[in-house]
Structure formats: structure tokens, C-alpha cells
Amino acid sequence: MVKITYIEDNGERHTVDAPLGLSMMKAAVNQGIEAIVAECGGNCACGTCRVYIPEEWRDRLQPPEESESEMIQYSGDEDPGVRLSCQIPVTEELDGIEVRMPKSQY
Amino acid sequence: MTKYEKADVFNDAEVTADPYPFFEYLREMGPVTRDPLRDDVVHVTGYDEGNSIFKDDENFSAVDCTTGPFLPYAFDRSRDMDEQIADCRKQFPFADSIINQDLPAHNRSKSILNGIITPARLKANEEFMHTLANEIIDEFIDDGRFDVVSQYGQPFAQLVIADLLGVPKEDHNEVRGLIGAPDQMPGTLGGQFDFANNPLMKMGMHFVQYITDRRANPRDDVLTRLAHQTVDDGSLPDPLEVVAVATFLFGAGQDTTVQLFTGMMRYLSEYPDLEDRLRADRSRIPDFIEEVLRMQGTTKSTFRLCRRPITVGGVDIAPGTHVMLHLAGMNRDPRKFENPGKFDMDRSNLRTHVTFGRGIHACAGGPLARAEGRVSLERMFDRFRNIRIDEEKHGSPGQWEFDYLMNYSLRGVLEMQVLFDRID
Ligand code: HEM
Ligand code: FES
Numbered sequence: 001m002v003k004i005t006y007i008e009d010n011g012e013r014h015t016v017d018a019p020l021g022l023s024m025m026k027a028a029v030n031q032g033i034e035a036i037v038a039e040c041g042g043n044c045a046c047g048t049c050r051v052y053i054p055e056e057w058r059d060r061l062q063p064p065e066e067s068e069s070e071m072i073q074y075s076g077d078e079d080p081g082v083r084l085s086c087q088i089p090v091t092e093e094l095d096g097i098e099v100r101m102p103k104s105q106y
Numbered sequence: 107m108t109k110y111e112k113a114d115v116f117n118d119a120e121v122t123a124d125p126y127p128f129f130e131y132l133r134e135m136g137p138v139t140r141d142p143l144r145d146d147v148v149h150v151t152g153y154d155e156g157n158s159i160f161k162d163d164e165n166f167s168a169v170d171c172t173t174g175p176f177l178p179y180a181f182d183r184s185r186d187m188d189e190q191i192a193d194c195r196k197q198f199p200f201a202d203s204i205i206n207q208d209l210p211a212h213n214r215s216k217s218i219l220n221g222i223i224t225p226a227r228l229k230a231n232e233e234f235m236h237t238l239a240n241e242i243i244d245e246f247i248d249d250g251r252f253d254v255v256s257q258y259g260q261p262f263a264q265l266v267i268a269d270l271l272g273v274p275k276e277d278h279n280e281v282r283g284l285i286g287a288p289d290q291m292p293g294t295l296g297g298q299f300d301f302a303n304n305p306l307m308k309m310g311m312h313f314v315q316y317i318t319d320r321r322a323n324p325r326d327d328v329l330t331r332l333a334h335q336t337v338d339d340g341s342l343p344d345p346l347e348v349v350a351v352a353t354f355l356f357g358a359g360q361d362t363t364v365q366l367f368t369g370m371m372r373y374l375s376e377y378p379d380l381e382d383r384l385r386a387d388r389s390r391i392p393d394f395i396e397e398v399l400r401m402q403g404t405t406k407s408t409f410r411l412c413r414r415p416i417t418v419g420g421v422d423i424a425p426g427t428h429v430m431l432h433l434a435g436m437n438r439d440p441r442k443f444e445n446p447g448k449f450d451m452d453r454s455n456l457r458t459h460v461t462f463g464r465g466i467h468a469c470a471g472g473p474l475a476r477a478e479g480r481v482s483l484e485r486m487f488d489r490f491r492n493i494r495i496d497e498e499k500h501g502s503p504g505q506w507e508f509d510y511l512m513n514y515s516l517r518g519v520l521e522m523q524v525l526f527d528r529i530d
Contacts, residue, residue, distance in 0.1 A: 029161060037458075041161065041466035043216055045223070067220065074225040074473075106457040 002095035004028075006051070008035050009103035018090045024099075025049040025086035035101040042086035044068055047075030048105035049085045053097075060093050077102065111142055115149075115407075115430070116176070116514050117295055123510045125406055125517065126447075129435035137439070138419030146175055146183070147428050148421060151435030153442040153460070155419040159410055159429060160465035166410035166429065167191050167208050168467055169201050172515065174409040175428045176297030177201060183426030187413040200292075203354050205467055212466060214337045218351045219470055221335030227270060227328070232477050234269040238262060239485035247489060247528060251496065254371050254522040258482070259364030266478055267359045271352055272328025277312070284309055284356075291361070293515030306353050313349040321345070359471045361511070362404040365518035366479050369402035370395070372522075373449055375495040376503045385487055390451065395479040396459065397451040400443070403461030406434040406517040434517065436460050490526035499523045 001017040006028050008014075018027035028036040040046035044067050053061065058081060064072070068087045085099075110131040113121050121128045129151050132139050137152020150156045159166055169191050170177050179194040179201075181187070195202040204215040242262055246252040261282050268281045284306075320333035332352065337343050373394075374381050384391055412427040423429065437459045438446035444453070462469035469475070486493065500523065501507040508519040 038161075039462070039464055039472075040468045041163075041464070043220070043466065043468075043470075045220065045470060046468065046472075067224070070225045074228075 005098040024088040037105040051099040052081040138421040153439035172292040235481040259367040263363040293513040317345040365404040369398040396456040399461040400459035496523035
């Protein structure tokens with residue numbers, strides 16, 4: 001288990017114990033965090049599971065695959081820290097990470 | 107609403123023609139409630155309850171997604187479900203198509219699909235849509251009228267998928283003819299359907315040829331990419347697996363999208379100032395489409411088979427129960443959508459409807475269908491105005507007379523005559 005904090009646009013924080021191996025999206029959805037809509041259930045096909053990774057954490061994640069980059073571009077979100085949480089596996093290195101979520105996933 | 111106490115949603119033509127009062131009857135009894143007649147069916151009209159089921163691949167299987175209780179397989183509800191589901195798939199290959207698969211098999215089909223529907227492909231496809239819309243409109247522009255179903259929707263939706271898959275232009279005319287009769291689809295009232303006679307079979311044969319040819323003689327085209335698309339473990343799938351996914355798209359993207367067009371025409375006719383409003387600000391067309399999707403989504407109901415005992419919305423669901431998820435009911439849940447029966451493209455949570463489902467089976471064609479609606483309306487606005495349903499044929503707004511698809515999963519009309527004034 002690692003601790004991940006998801007921060008809503010209004011500042012509300014949700015800290016969850018995320019099991020290793022799950023995606024960062026699933027870890028949030030399982031705890032009922034509604035700001036992660038995840039319409040497509042993690043297929044990298046909807047762009048509604050976006051999170052913003054703080055600058056100091058960005059290097060510690062695997063860079064996005066082409067399909068993720070394409071989908072992010074398609075979503076039109078231009079935040080420099082934007083990632084699809086369904087494409088980020090929960091690993092030990094992520095312990096303590098705090099990610100923001102968009103006001104709306106649409 | 108006592109008239110629904112004995113309603114048979116799988117047979118009743120009246121419920122099929124106007125399902126919304128029936129959904130409200132169910133809702134009155136709770137967001138999750140048992141079928142009035144069958145002990146193996148549970149209904150869901152609650153937005154949150156339905157979504158929790160969509161996201162729960164552990165306790166629910168999609169094997170009955172398109173058929174509900176009319177899978178031609180007798181489940182013994184006292185035995186382990188997983189074993190029986192696997193057995194059912196072996197006996198009935200249609201129960202093993204992408205929409206019916208569970209994890210991990212679904213991942214395999216999904217990787218083939220992800221190779222087909224990429225953002226880059228969608229973009230190229232949208233350019234094709236512009237030309238296609240104009241060509242089809244040319245066919246009836248002199249008449250001042252058209253049948254939205256057979257003259258616009260069907261050829262448009264069919265050829266858009268053909269282009270998406272890279273079917274060569276010279277084969278498009280043949281593809282255009284391959285449209286199934288409504289009673290060959292799963293979900294036909296009474297639970298009988300004739301899948302073997304479905305024209306998709308013929309389409310499948312074409313694709314076997316395309317794929318084997320492109321594997322032997324690669325070219326620089328979409329079919330070649332499709333033929334060489336690897337699955338999640340990095341291996342090249344059997345050509346038949348690719349064919350299964352490719353042909354599935356023709357079925358999934360046909361009647362569904364056709365009814366997006368009829369839905370758009372319905373509301374343009376019911377609210378005559380809407381056309382002017384959308385013409386004045388075309389950037390609102392996507393919002394208009396979202397609200398049409400919420401109010402008139404084609405897949406009114408879909409299914410999941412319960413695998414393990416679970417409680418949803420206070421109702422205990424036993425293994426072997428077919429959960430009927432009424433998307434059209436969830437889309438009118440007053441806890442989620444204020445004044446849900448009202449068409450209102452200004453609502454703030456427009457896009458949160460569940461017309462395309464949720465979770466791993468969520469519609470892969472959502473972006474495509476939305477683009478089809480948008481491009482079509484744009485072209486129609488360029489070519490004609492004063493778009494209205496023919497009242498002589500179909501009665502008056504609010505009291506329309508249509509023949510509906512006699513299907514317990516899909517909602518749609520068989521014909522919709524629309525009149526217009528030509529611009530060019
Ligand atoms: C307005 C038009 C459409 C509607 C309302 C619609 C609706 C749906 C719904 C509700 C599902 C999920 C069913 C479930 O989970 O039980 C679905 C799945 C699917 N749809 Fe659509 N659809 C539309 C257009 C399309 C188009 C144009 C395509 C083809 C490009 C398409 C391809 C698919 C596929 C492949 C699936 C299965 C996905 C999976 O199981 O992973 N759909 N659709
Ligand atoms: S859940 Fe759809 S892209 Fe991540």
C-alpha cells in the first residue's frame with residue numbers, strides 16, 4: 001500500500017491507501033472519488049480520468065505512451081502536468097504523491 | 107401507474123413504443139427493483155446504482171449484455187456461474203464478442219480495437235464524413251424531403267465505419283447494401299433473433315479476405331495496419347479475431363447512430379426556435395447533441411449477469427440474475443438531472459449521461475457518433491433550412507406517430523419523414 005492524495009479543484013483532499021499494481025485511476029474510483037469519472041474504465045479511450053502531477057514528481061513517473069499522449073491531446077487539456085490516471089500504475093515510488101484533479105473532466 | 111404491475115418488458119409492444127412511463131413506474135419502487143413477472147431479472151433506473159454495477163467487473167459479467175435472459179443457455183443458479191459462463195461462450199460464439207467478453211479476454215479484443223479507433227484515424231474519418239454527408243444529401247436535395255432512417259442515417263453510418271476500417275472505395279457500394287432487418291438483432295421482442303442470417307456474416311467474409319491479403323501483401327493503408335495490429339501480449343492475433351472486432355463495429359455503429367439522427371430531427375421539430383438558435387451559434391451543436399443523446403439514447407437498456415451475491419441499492423441480487431440497466435432511466439434520474447423529462451441543452455451536467463455506458467465496455471464509438479451527428483447537422487444547415495418532421499405522415503409534435511423498433515434493448519423508429527426548404 002502507498003498513500004496517494006487526490007485534490008479536488010475546490011481544494012478538498014482525499015488520501016487513500018492504494019494497493020500496488022492497481023492503476024491510479026482504479027485506486028481513486030474504488031474509494032468513490034467522483035472527480036475521476038473514468039468513463040471508459042481504464043482503456044485510454046475517454047480522457048476523463050485526468051490528473052495533474054506536481055512538477056517535482058513528473059520525472060519519477062514512466063513517460064506516457066503514444067496512445068496516452070494522443071488521448072490527452074484529444075481531450076484538449078494543456079496543463080503541463082496532465083496525465084491519464086488509468087495509465088499510471090501504483091508503485092512504491094509514488095508513496096506520498098499529491099495530485100490535483102480538473103474542475104470538470106469534460 | 108398500476109397498469110405496469112403485469113408489464114412484460116420483453117414482449118409488450120406498448121412498453122417498447124413508450125418505455126419512459128414504465129421506467130418511472132420502476133423508479134417509484136426504488137432505484138433497483140425486481141421484475142414484476144420474472145424472478146431472474148432485476149431492473150436498475152438509479153444513476154449511481156447503475157454506474158456502480160458498470161464499474162464492478164468482479165461481481166458482474168457482460169455475457170448477457172445484448173440478450174438479457176434470452177441467452178440460449180440455461181443457467182443453473184445453484185452452480186458456480188463462472189464455469190457456466192465459459193461453457194456458454196464455447197457453445198455460442200456471439201456471446202464471446204467484444205461487448206460480451208469479461209476480463210482478461212476483453213483486453214485482447216480491446217487492443218485490436220484501440221488500433222482501429224485512434225485519435226488520428228478519427229480525424230481523417232471526420233474529413234470523409236464531410237464529403238459523404240454532401241454526397242448523400244445530393245441524392246434527395248431535389249425532393250424537399252427524406253426518410254432520416256433509410257435515406258440518410260443508414261448509408262451514412264455504414265459508410266463512415268467502412269471508411270474508418272479502410273474498406274476500399276470501390277467496395278463501398280456493396281457495403282452499403284449490407285444492412286440487417288430489424289428482427290435479426292438481439293433484443294427483438296420475445297427473445298427470438300436470427301443472427302445467422304445477419305448480413306454481418308457477409309461482411310465478415312470480406313474482412314477475412316482483406317486481412318489475409320494485407321498480411322501477405324502489406325500496403326500503406328488502414329487495412330494493413332489493422333492486419334498487423336498486435337494484442338496485449340505483443341502477439342499477432344488470428345485473422346478471425348480481427349475480423350470479429352471489425353465486423354462488430356458495423357453492427358454496433360449502425361442502428362445506434364441512425365437513431366441519433368432521428369433524435370436530432372425530433373427535437374428540431376418540437377422546438378422550432380432551436381434551429382435558428384443553433385444556426386446563430388453553431389458552437390452549441392455539440393451541446394444539442396449531448397442533450398439528444400441523454401433524452402433519446404438508442405441503447406435504452408443493457409444487461410449484466412450477476413456472478414456472486416451482492417447488494418445494490420438495498421436489493422439483494424443472487425448469482426444468475428440478469429440485471430437490466432435502463433440507461434434511458436438512469437438518464438432521467440431526478441437525483442442527477444433536474445427536471446429530467448425536459449429537453450434543455452443548457453443544463454450544466456449535460457455530458458454526464460450514460461447513453462454510451464460506463465466502465466470497460468463503454469462505447470468505443472462515442473467520439474465517432476458525436477462527430478457523425480455534428481458533421482451531419484452542419485452539412486444539413488448549409489444545404490437546407492426549416493427542418494421539420496412531416497406532420498401529415500407522423501402526427502403533431504408531442505403526439506408523434508412512429509413505428510418503433512420492437513426491441514427491448516434498442517430504442518428507435520423505423521421511418522421518419524422530414525421536410526426541408528432548400529437553400530442552394
Ligand atoms: C449514438 C450512437 C451510439 C450509442 C448510443 C452507443 C451505445 C453503446 C453502449 C450503451 C455500449 C455499452 C453497452 C454495455 O456496456 O452494456 C456500447 C458499446 C460499444 N459500442 Fe457503441 N453506441 C453508439 C455508436 C457506436 C459507434 C458509431 C461504434 C463504432 C465505431 C460503436 C462501437 C461500440 C463498441 C465496439 C462497443 C463495445 C465496447 C466494448 O465492449 O469494449 N458504437 N455502445
Ligand atoms: S479511464 Fe478512460 S482514459 Fe482513463
